[in-house]
Every structure is written in C-alpha cells, then in structure tokens.
Amino acid sequence: MKIAVDAMGGDFAPDEIVKGVELARDNDSSVEFVLYGQTDQINQLLKNKQNISIVQADEVISMEDEPVKAVRQKKNSSLVMAAQAVKDQEADAFFSAGNTGAVLAAGLFVIGRIKGIDRPGLTTTLPVINTENGQFVMLDVGANADTKPANMYQYALMGKFYAENVMHIDNPRIGLLNNGTEADKGDMNHRKVHDLLAENTDLNFVGNVESRDLLNGVADVVVTDGFTGNAVLKGIEGTALAMMKLLKSAVVDGGLKAKLGALMLKDGLKGMANQMDYSKHGGAVLLGLNAPVVKTHGSSKAETVSNTMAQIKVILASGLVEQLKDYVTENKEQLEEIKMTTKK
Template structure:
C-alpha cells in the first residue's frame, strides 16, 4: 500500500510532516511518497530514526499557502505539492493522500485530479467526534458553507457508507443537526432537507438531533451544511480544551487538590486527552472523490501525521472509496 504525503503544507512543514510520515510508514507498514522539495526532504530523512522505511521522494516545485484562494491557486500552481500528491492518487501511483495544508486547496485539488464519485454533486468533509464509547461522524464539517437540501441526502448516504465501513456498524443512525427535535424545526433549508431524508429508505434516518444529543449517542452520523458543521466542530474542540484547562487549574488550586491530581493525571492523559485532542484522530476524510484523501489540521505535528496515515490505511483496507462508488450509484438507480 502506498500513501502520498504533501510534505510542504501546514504550519510545521516540512519538518514535522516528514517526521510523521516516516514514523507512520514504520508504524503502519506502508510506503510513503514524500511530496515536496527533494533537498529539504532528504536532509530530514537522513536525520530520522525511520530513514530505512519504504519511501520515495517526489519533487514539487511550488507550495499553496494557507491564505491563498483554493480554486485559482491549484490552477495557477500546477506543480504545487498538493497537486502533485493528488495526481499520484489519480494516476494510480498511490492509493491515498494525506495533506495538512490549505483545506480548500486540498479539496479543490482532489476533485480536479481524482474526480467526483458519480451521483455526488459536492464532496464533503467528514470528521469524527468522541463520546464515552465509539465516536460519531459529522458531515459536512466545512467543505460546503452554502448547500441545497438535496445535498443533505448525499451527505447522509456518504456518511452512512463510511461509518459502516470503518466501524462495522450496519445501518448506522443518521440525524439532521438542528435546533430542536420536532420535524418542523429549523429554517427552510432544514425543513426541506428533513422531508428528503425522511422519504429516503436507504438510510436509517432518526429525525432531527440537537448538538448535545450527538454526545449522548442518539445517532452515529450527523448531517448538516458545512457552515453549521464547522462551527459545531470548532466549538466542540474549544469546549473540550476549556474543560481540560479548568480541570488543570482545579488540580493546581491547593496542596490537597495537587495530591489528588497526581492520582488522576495518568488517567486524564490516557482517556480524556486522547479523545478530545485532534492529533489522536489524525484528520478528516474528504468523502465523494474517487480517491482516499485525509485532510489533517493545519497545525499538525508528527504524531498527528502518524495517525492521519493510520486513518488513511484503515479506509483503504476497508475499500471505502470503492464502496462509495458502488453504493452511491446503486442509490441513484
């Protein structure tokens, strides 16, 4: 199995990206294509304890920065590292790609170089969020700020297929993220989307779900427009980090608290921290393109890239893209 890694995108590129890619190649036993400036990459490889893994450096002479406009930059910078990485997948040199740079550019490049799954108008970003047991999936988490109601149905179909493939859950429950549970709740977009989801027999639609209900495991998949989903995602991350800071402050508030804190410190690190920190999940999956694309957080360091490669490997092994193409097409007939 070969996975292309855009080594030039992200806040800590290329150092942390290359470190994580080599670490991931060793840990997950995959070959990595390291996309970027060869001289910089090779010098980092030489310093790595994982320099003997199966890797290949693929040259890319340009980089798309975080602040650049996605659509125009992928057309102008044809040799940008993200374009080279997604072309490797489109041409069959790799089965998946991991990128931590400009999210919009990664999405646009994947669509341009891999193509869309037939029956899908707009690919969507799918992100896992934790619960006390298995995580739930949010689709769309930021790819499409403006949506038509029909797109919610496509998100639901893709999310169901992906969740079932990755977690082994048959017919996962799908909820429409909304401001209340009643069918008539929400704006015109939500009400129209509800009707479409309710009438479609191929998904296990359980109705409207409020954000708090997702953490109580009322559904495995939450669908929404990308604007709502991204706010939900970032608010959830912020609240989780706030709670961790508050617990830390409480533990350090006095001698007795510090003594008790020492007893729970390891438990907090091994459970709560691992579930809420985005480095553990590795990244988001771009659903609806004809190739596996994992989009890592822009501030990803080596550990996050390691886990992004693990997510990519799992999705490739479960034939997520092939299942998406087959089952989405069947649902269109």
C-alpha cells in the same frame, strides 16, 4: 497501497510530516509513501528510505494563498503534484496538512468527484464520551457553506457507507443536526431533508439531533450543512480546550489541596484527555471523490500524521470509494428524482 503525501503542507512541515510518515512506516510496512516537496530538506530529515520515495516539488502553497487560484497557478507545488499523482493512478490516496481550501480545491478539480455526487462532504470523526473508544462521524464540516437539501441527503448516504466500511458500525444511526428534535424544527431546507431521510427505509434515521447531545452518542452519523458543521466543530474544539485550561488553572491556583487532588486523579484525567484527543481519530476525509483525500489540522504533529496514515489504509482496504460509486450508479434515477423534487 501507496499514499501521496504533501510533505510541505502544515505549520510544522516538513519536519513533523516526515516524522509521522516514518512512524507510520515503522508501524506498518505494507504501505508505500511518496513524499512531494523540497528534496534537500526531506532527505536531511529521513532516517531511512524504506517504503518511502521523494518527488521534487519546486513550489509550495502556503496557508495564506487563495485556494483555487493557488491550485490553478502552482502546478508544481507539493500539494497539487500529490493530488495529480492520485488522478494519474500513480498513488491510491492523497494526504495533506496544508491549506484546507487548496486541499478541497485540488480534490475537486484535480482528482474529481464521483459522477452523481454533486458536492463532496468533509467528514470528521469525533469522540463519544460515555462509551469506551466510542466515536461518531459528522459531515459536512466545511467543504460547502451553501448546501441544498439534495446535498445533505447525499451526505447521509456517504456517512452511512463510511460508518459501515471504515468504522465497522452495523446499521449506523443517522441524525440530522437541527435546532430541536421535533420533526417540524428548522428552516424549510432542514424540513425537506428530514422528510427525505425518513422516507428512505434503507437508512436507520433517528430524526433530528441537537448539538448539545452529539458527544453523548445520540447518533453514529450526524448530517449537516457545511456552514453549521464547521461552526459546531470549532465550538466543540474550543470548548474542550477552554475546559482543560480552566481545569489546569484550578489546580495551579487552588493551593496544596487542589494539587494533591489532581495528583490522585492523574490517571483519570489522563484517560479523559486521551478520550477527547481528536488526533487519535485521524484526519478529515473529503467523501464523494474518486479517491480518498484526507486533511489533518495544520498544527498536526508526527503522532497525528501517523494515525491519519493508518486511517487512510483502513479506508483503502475497505473499498469505500468503489462501493460508493456502485451505489450511486445503481440508484442514479432515485438521486436525480430527489434533486428535481427538492428544487420545487
């Protein structure tokens, strides 16, 4: 397996990217990494080049660049060159911690979408707090702000494949994120999606789910439009950070009794923090493309990068993309019919 890495993308690139790649290499020597970026900087950071090669990229797409314009104009950037390597089948998967919009654009315009999938969905893994090592996936979380019912139906199919092949969940429960659990809740688009999912007997559809229940494990796959998904994801992340700050303030400002209590609860609090740490679940996957495209937070450090590389290996080993292509081909007529039906 060979992973093309945008070594210059991210707030702490290339330092943390290189460290993360070496950590992943040391943990698993069966994967090869191709780092695209400034050769002189990367060489200074590498401890050794086992399973790692470097390709010079003269340009860098920054976080401030307009995504589509940057991808089209900066052909010699580390991000575009890494995506092009996957397109040319010189690598099996593409990784970046850089400009999210540019990663999405490169995935769509360079690597390309699976024929029959209209809009790829950005998929993230989140923890379930009442189950040990529990997790669920949610898509779309930001690839498409405007989403049609047929797109969300395809998200459910892609989420099912991801949960089965990558997370090893048998017959995953699929929920539609809505403003209530009743079947008639939501706008007209959500009602259409609800009915489509309910009619598909191949899906273990559990109905509408509310955002307040997500971390309690109400579903294994949560389907939503990109606008709502992105807002919910940021709400969850922001709430988790705020709660940790409140807890820290309570200990610091609570006097001796609070500090003693925190000391006694140290192991439990550490376990809670680890369970809520999204970095342990890897990056966000753009499902529906011809190869795995995985994006991590721009602030990712080495451990997150390494965990994401392990995630990419699991995706490649599972044959997820090939199985999804086969399914879409075999069910082409059904998917076309759904698109036509939902346009009415």
